[in-house]
Amino acid sequence: MGKGRTVMEVGADGIALITIENPPVNALSPHVLLSLKENYEQVMRRDDVKAIVLTGAQGKFSGGADISSFKEGEGESPRNSSMSIEFLTDILEGGRKPSVAAIDGLALGGGLEVAMACHSRISTSTAQLGLPELQLGIIPGLGGTQRLPRLIGISKSLEMMLTSKPIKGKEAYALGLVDSVVPPGDLIKTARQWAIEIADCRRPWVKSLYKTDKLESLSKAKEILKFARSQAQKQSAHLEHIQVCIDVIEYGIVSGPRGGLSKEANASWKLQFSPTSKSLVHVFFAQRATIKVPGISDLGLTPRTVSKVAILGGGLMGSGIATALILSDYPVILKEVNADFLHAGIGRVKENLQSRVKKGVITQESFEKTLSLLTGVLDYEQFRNVDLVIEAVIEKVDLKQQIFADLEKYCPPHCILASNTSTIDLNLIGEKTKSHDRIVGAHFFSPAHIMPLLEIVRTHNTSPQVVVDLLAVGKKIRKTPVVVGNCTGFAVNRMFFPYTQSSLLLADHGLDVYDIDRAITKFGMPMGPFRLADLVGFGVTVATGLQYLQSYPERCYSSGLMKLMLDDNRTGESSRKGFYLYDGRRKAIPDPEIHKYIEKSRKMAGVKADSQLVKLSDNDIVEMIFLPVVNEACRVLDEGIAVKASDLDIAAIMGMGFPAFRGGVMFWADSLGAKYISKRLEEWSTTYGNFFKPSSYLAQRAANGIPLVSNKSAPTDQANSKL
Numbered sequence: 001m002g003k004g005r006t007v008m009e010v011g012a013d014g015i016a017l018i019t020i021e022n023p024p025v026n027a028l029s030p031h032v033l034l035s036l037k038e039n040y041e042q043v044m045r046r047d048d049v050k051a052i053v054l055t056g057a058q059g060k061f062s063g064g065a066d067i068s069s070f071k072e073g074e075g076e077s078p079r080n081s082s083m084s085i086e087f088l089t090d091i092l093e094g095g096r097k098p099s100v101a102a103i104d105g106l107a108l109g110g111g112l113e114v115a116m117a118c119h120s121r122i123s124t125s126t127a128q129l130g131l132p133e134l135q136l137g138i139i140p141g142l143g144g145t146q147r148l149p150r151l152i153g154i155s156k157s158l159e160m161m162l163t164s165k166p167i168k169g170k171e172a173y174a175l176g177l178v179d180s181v182v183p184p185g186d187l188i189k190t191a192r193q194w195a196i197e198i199a200d201c202r203r204p205w206v207k208s209l210y211k212t213d214k215l216e217s218l219s220k221a222k223e224i225l226k227f228a229r230s231q232a233q234k235q236s237a238h239l240e241h242i243q244v245c246i247d248v249i250e251y252g253i254v255s256g257p258r259g260g261l262s263k264e265a266n267a268s269w270k271l272q273f274s275p276t277s278k279s280l281v282h283v284f285f286a287q288r289a290t291i292k293v294p295g296i297s298d299l300g301l302t303p304r305t306v307s308k309v310a311i312l313g314g315g316l317m318g319s320g321i322a323t324a325l326i327l328s329d330y331p332v333i334l335k336e337v338n339a340d341f342l343h344a345g346i347g348r349v350k351e352n353l354q355s356r357v358k359k360g361v362i363t364q365e366s367f368e369k370t371l372s373l374l375t376g377v378l379d380y381e382q383f384r385n386v387d388l389v390i391e392a393v394i395e396k397v398d399l400k401q402q403i404f405a406d407l408e409k410y411c412p413p414h415c416i417l418a419s420n421t422s423t424i425d426l427n428l429i430g431e432k433t434k435s436h437d438r439i440v441g442a443h444f445f446s447p448a449h450i451m452p453l454l455e456i457v458r459t460h461n462t463s464p465q466v467v468v469d470l471l472a473v474g475k476k477i478r479k480t481p482v483v484v485g486n487c488t489g490f491a492v493n494r495m496f497f498p499y500t501q502s503s504l505l506l507a508d509h510g511l512d513v514y515d516i517d518r519a520i521t522k523f524g525m526p527m528g529p530f531r532l533a534d535l536v537g538f539g540v541t542v543a544t545g546l547q548y549l550q551s552y553p554e555r556c557y558s559s560g561l562m563k564l565m566l567d568d569n570r571t572g573e574s575s576r577k578g579f580y581l582y583d584g585r586r587k588a589i590p591d592p593e594i595h596k597y598i599e600k601s602r603k604m605a606g607v608k609a610d611s612q613l614v615k616l617s618d619n620d621i622v623e624m625i626f627l628p629v630v631n632e633a634c635r636v637l638d639e640g641i642a643v644k645a646s647d648l649d650i651a652a653i654m655g656m657g658f659p660a661f662r663g664g665v666m667f668w669a670d671s672l673g674a675k676y677i678s679k680r681l682e683e684w685s686t687t688y689g690n691f692f693k694p695s696s697y698l699a700q701r702a703a704n705g706i707p708l709v710s711n712k713s714a715p716t717d718q719a720n721s722k723l
Ligand SMILES: C[C@H](O)CC(=O)SCCNC(=O)CCNC(=O)[C@H](O)C(C)(C)COP(=O)(O)OP(=O)(O)OC[C@H]1O[C@@H](n2cnc3c(N)ncnc32)[C@H](O)[C@@H]1OP(=O)(O)O
Pocket: 001, 024, 025, 027, 063, 064, 065, 066, 067, 068, 106, 108, 109, 110, 111, 113, 132, 133, 136, 139, 140, 141, 142, 144, 285, 288, 289
């Protein structure tokens, strides 16, 4: 990110046009803000300037404060307070000359806050306006908590801040956040005219900070804020900054906006250095770094056009993938083996789309249009002009081998041949073909049209062009791709296996499964391992567990617990009986009966209930479950299966539900330190066996006293050499 600047041009009409220039998103770096302040000090002095139009270069107003500079200034006194009060409030908003913001593209965070300090805002209909600071663990720090409620009311402004979702220019106009919506070509001209009219007192000179007409009454305001506070407490108990944001808004309403500004500035500065913000900022950059893959994205390859996609298998995965693709305008051919299966597959796609219509995400009209992109087939006839095939049939090696041999016959030679397998070695799948360079894994997560992660699995033979093509498809369907190497379980499932196994080990050793689920949920996972096993179904978990046992026998804890329950027709949520019992509304109710299975499983494993383990604290439970996950993540990195540690953070957050506010599994591990993790694992391995044995990568880092991940977003040397 460059340091940026603002550029000023004074026209014969007396308008100073100030343009923010800091590609790619015109972020408000300290340089940009300083330069803006200097421009303003100059225009206030110049007699030839009547009014100011503020805009952003390259069709983007501003993407907000420069996130990469957040770590600067820790321990110093707040910089935001002088910016939000002395500059924005006293010079820009309080100055003798009016300012109009001309907004195209983005006005996010600090960008929108600067625009709100202007006396009027003109935007295009497609401009995106929002205050997404909360998603970074901070609160708006340039007056947003005070000006937005005064421009559009508390209810809507709370919604915008709490969801971090931007609104488009048209909606902003309806709410009163912008004063006019014009085509991009008329933006600057209109803003100039508007600024002149304000200066000539032909239009109102509005200071947002002191507007009151949109604010709800004090009693109503308190009611809205109380409700928001209790909702946030229920949904995001770990996230203190949400409560701080609500407090700051309330303070401004009760004590006046000027006091609100100071409180906001201090709180936002402090939050910037909180562990939550550091984690979420790491996640922001880690997510954007997943597409930077050495030996792939640095070759200067251009993605080839993918105009048509074919999917094999209309089950849960295949139909979800088809839904994701047609929703992004890809024409899709869905192949099944018989008319009944095909009918069911298309039915699933329809249901996925219908649920969007019900939620108001798409209209009935766009439902019809989207569905018309899907064609069901029973043979390969229409595969002759597809550019990408995604196989999503059941996990049977011989079936997949036959399918890939057929695909080689029927698809054009340039067509990418992808498999959605979650565990099977891709070399095995492609064994009966000569097309190894175009075979790749496209591992989606269920439900595929909703879950944001796409694991792109490359073998030693997959061509970089194919990976580049798939990265582009992933971007178009709005998935976050993580490029990984080929092995049993790839990255996400490799991390999932020890998660499930350590939970089963603890249960066999006498720990209450409901206590485990509670401790893990308290840590921030959406549900505990046993509730998750019920959701996924024991059949799948037992089958994938076997694959792991075959591939990595030296470090498996093999528990018979789920198999025992499966044999008794307890399959998980689908049979309304798993570790929990389920009523008709999916409520999970603990079942004392499960002790019977645990007793049996314990006997089979030849272990005894351990009085030490039974007394474990919540923190110890979390560590006994997640430190083996960290250990496996270290192996994945060491083997070059993942290119960089930050990719594993994203894979854990988006594929496993690891709490983003902890920064991902490796970022969290670094907060504990390799030495501590290795020591704990070593202790447990002497008592409970090899399952806990620290990997050589971890042990080496611990012994040498270096952080687990020395440079979190830099590729490992091993990754370069092995992939
Ligand atoms: C004081 C204030 O209240 C505090 C704030 O303003 S906090 C900042 C608030 N703003 C935000 O949260 C916006 C964050 N950015 C985004 O959501 C998206 O980047 C966007 C919608 C602006 C653009 O999305 P998109 O076009 O898909 O591009 P995207 O790949 O995300 O970003 C392009 C590049 O700009 C960088 N970038 C985007 N916004 C940035 C920002 N605010 N600061 C620093 N870098 C930023 C990205 O890291 C990326 O860099 P890279 O090319 O080196 O990987």
